[in-house]
Structure formats: C-alpha cells, structure tokens
Amino acid sequence: MRVIHAPDHKKHRPPWEYINNEKFPHAEVPERIEEIVKELKANGLAELFVAPTKYPLKHILAVHHKNYVSFIKEKAGLNKTEKDAYYPSFYMMDTYTPIMKATYDAAVEAVNVVLTGADLLKKERVVYALSRPPGHHAENNVLGGYCYFNNAAVAAEYLSQKGKKVAILDIDFHHGNGTQRIFFDRSDVMYVSLHADPAVRFPYVSGFAHETGIEKGRGYNYNFPLPVSTTNMQYEKTLHKALAVIKEYKPDYFIVSCGFDTYEKDPIAAMKLTIPFYETIAQHIMSLQLPTLVVQEGGYYVPDLGKIAYSFTKGLLK
Ligand code: Q9C
Ligand code: ZN
Numbered sequence: 001m002r003v004i005h006a007p008d009h010k011k012h013r014p015p016w017e018y019i020n021n022e023k024f025p026h027a028e029v030p031e032r033i034e035e036i037v038k039e040l041k042a043n044g045l046a047e048l049f050v051a052p053t054k055y056p057l058k059h060i061l062a063v064h065h066k067n068y069v070s071f072i073k074e075k076a077g078l079n080k081t082e083k084d085a086y087y088p089s090f091y092m093m094d095t096y097t098p099i100m101k102a103t104y105d106a107a108v109e110a111v112n113v114v115l116t117g118a119d120l121l122k123k124e125r126v127v128y129a130l131s132r133p134p135g136h137h138a139e140n141n142v143l144g145g146y147c148y149f150n151n152a153a154v155a156a157e158y159l160s161q162k163g164k165k166v167a168i169l170d171i172d173f174h175h176g177n178g179t180q181r182i183f184f185d186r187s188d189v190m191y192v193s194l195h196a197d198p199a200v201r202f203p204y205v206s207g208f209a210h211e212t213g214i215e216k217g218r219g220y221n222y223n224f225p226l227p228v229s230t231t232n233m234q235y236e237k238t239l240h241k242a243l244a245v246i247k248e249y250k251p252d253y254f255i256v257s258c259g260f261d262t263y264e265k266d267p268i269a270a271m272k273l274t275i276p277f278y279e280t281i282a283q284h285i286m287s288l289q290l291p292t293l294v295v296q297e298g299g300y301y302v303p304d305l306g307k308i309a310y311s312f313t314k315g316l317l318k
Pocket of ligand 2: 172173
C-alpha cells in the first residue's frame with residue numbers, strides 16, 4: 001500500500017460558503033487532509049507516504065472542457081492574495097465553491113496525486129490518494145460542492161485506456177453528480193454510489209435510483225439513495241448490494257471515491273456511521289481483490305478525520 005500526499009492544497013482555503021444568501025465558515029478546510037496525514041504517521045505508516053509526480057494537462061482535458069479549465073486558471077490568477085475569493089457566475093452549480101488564488105494549482109496537484117496513485121497500481125494492490133480539493137461533484141464544465149476537477153473521473157479515464165474496465169464506488173455522503181454525468185453514456189466505466197437521498201440532500205438534482213445510464217452506458221450506473229440518518233447496519237446491507245454489482249461487472253481496476261462525511265459527527269451531514277465501521281467498509285472493498293485506488297472526497301469533522309482514516313486504512317491493509 002502507498003499513500004499519496006502533496007502540500008499545495010494548503011494554500012487553497014475557501015473562506016465562506018453562501019447558503020440562501022447567508023454566509024457560513026467553509027467546511028472544506030486544509031486541516032482535513034493534514035489531520036489524516038498526522039494520524040496515519042503517528043500510527044507508524046510514515047514509510048507508506050510518497051509525493052506525486054507531475055502529469056501533462058491532457059489528462060484533465062480528457063474529462064473537462066478546455067474553456068472550463070482555462071476559466072478556473074484565469075479567475076484564480078485575478079486574485080491578489082490567498083484570502084481573495086472569486087465566486088464565479090459561469091460554470092458553477094452552487095455558491096459553495098469559490099476560486100481562490102491557489103485553487104487552480106491545488107486542483108491540478110490533486111489530479112497529480114490520483115494519477116500517481118493510478119500508476120502505482122501496477123505494483124500495489126491498494127493506493128490511498130489524499131486528494132484535496134475533492135472532485136466528485138465536478139462535471140465536464142461545472143464546478144460545485146467544493147469540487148473543481150474530478151480527480152476520480154480523471155483517474156478512471158486514465159485507467160480505462162487500452163480496453164480496460166474501471167468500476168467506481170462512491171461512498172461519500174453526497175451523490176457524485178459529476179462522476180455520474182461524465183460516464184453516464186459509457187460502459188467501460190461503471191459508477192456505483194451510496195449516498196443520502198438527493199430529494200432532501202445536496203446535490204438535489206441527481207442520485208436517484210432510476211438513473212441507470214444512457215446509450216452504451218445503460219445499465220452501468222447504479223444509485224443507492226439512503227435515508228439521511230442511515231446506521232452502520234443499514235449501510236452495510238446496501239454496501240453488499242453495491243459490491244455485488246461491481247463484482248459481476250469484473251472490472252480491471254477499482255476506484256473508491258471515499259468521503260468520510262457519513263460519520264456520525266459530521267457537521268454538514270447526518271448519517272450515523274462510527275469510527276470502527278470504516279475498517280469494516282474497507283475490508284468489504286478489499287474482498288473484491290481488485291487493484292484499488294482510494295480517492296479522498298469529503299469528510300468534515302476535522303477532530304476525528306485522522307481516526308476515521310486510520311480505521312479505514314487498517315481495513316485496506318488486512
Ligand atoms: N445545507 C463534498 O463532500 N453544502 N462536497 C451543502 C446544504 C454542499 C459537499 C449545504 C456540500 C458539498 C465533496
Ligand atoms: Zn460529501
């Protein structure tokens with residue numbers, strides 16, 4: 001196992017999110033990742049850490065429209081200090097996802113983190129990519145939900161070359177509308193997601209069970225919306241169903257969009273999963289015995305993020 005981590009994300013610090021005109025301190029802070037790093041290292045896993053290598057922009061452009069990519073770069077460049085925040089008027093789905101001076105570089109680096117992880121799957125059975133900012137809400141030309149470039153989607157596109165099949169399991173609290181949309185018409189990348197019912201939770205507009213794919217992608221998209229206050233036991237039952245679907249697909253690679261906002265104390269979510277249960281989730285994931293790339297998505301209760309990630313990691317290492 002390897003853990004990929006890089007420092008550039010720290011300068012990307014969105015100050016506020018606006019929810020119905022009201023201003024809230026932003027949940028997606030740099031300390032999220034640093035807490036995970038601290039705890040994994042404190043538990044003797046420091047030697048697993050590697051820095052990312054740099055990849056050409058073409059891998060991002062394979063998933064995102066070129067005008068969208070240059071929009072983020074250009075607007076980031078307009079900010080004078082690291083505290084300036086640009087709330088875009090185009091290419092956006094919400095008022096939660098400002099472009100900061102460091103956003104473009106951080107988002108590019110997050111992609112480098114996951115691509116480095118993808119390449120390491122040649123010799124590792126599992127890699128944990130500590131990507132930040134997160135990615136699964138970002139569509140081809142839409143940012144939102146704290147996401148700019150869709151890290152998991154770029155990795156999936158990269159790994160799906162040469163006729164390989166990739167399955168993405170999304171266990172973030174929120175539906176990954178971006179990832180779903182990017183692969184909705186494709187059969188070589190399957191998207192399977194467990195998330196809070198979108199009728200009542202972000203992103204509201206997608207994640208319903210009837211969304212099963214279009215054209216060639218029909219039958220390769222699976223949504224498992226869950227009650228907002230889902231417990232370990234309910235979650236595990238649905239996880240079994242999701243993993244059975246993936247097993248039957250027989251993918252060459254397995255990507256896990258891994259959010260820890262399903263945790264019982266998460267400040268922006270409401271599920272009831274407990275710290276030891278993340279080890280169980282990871283064990284179920286590893287039971288598929290596939291080359292597995294874990295991509296960090298959400299998770300906002302900073303004081304316990306390290307413990308959650310360590311619990312999850314123990315399951316990956318079993
Ligand atoms: N009151 C990720 O976990 N905020 N993004 C909703 C509703 C948006 C979460 C606020 C949540 C986005 C990657
Ligand atoms: Zn989330």
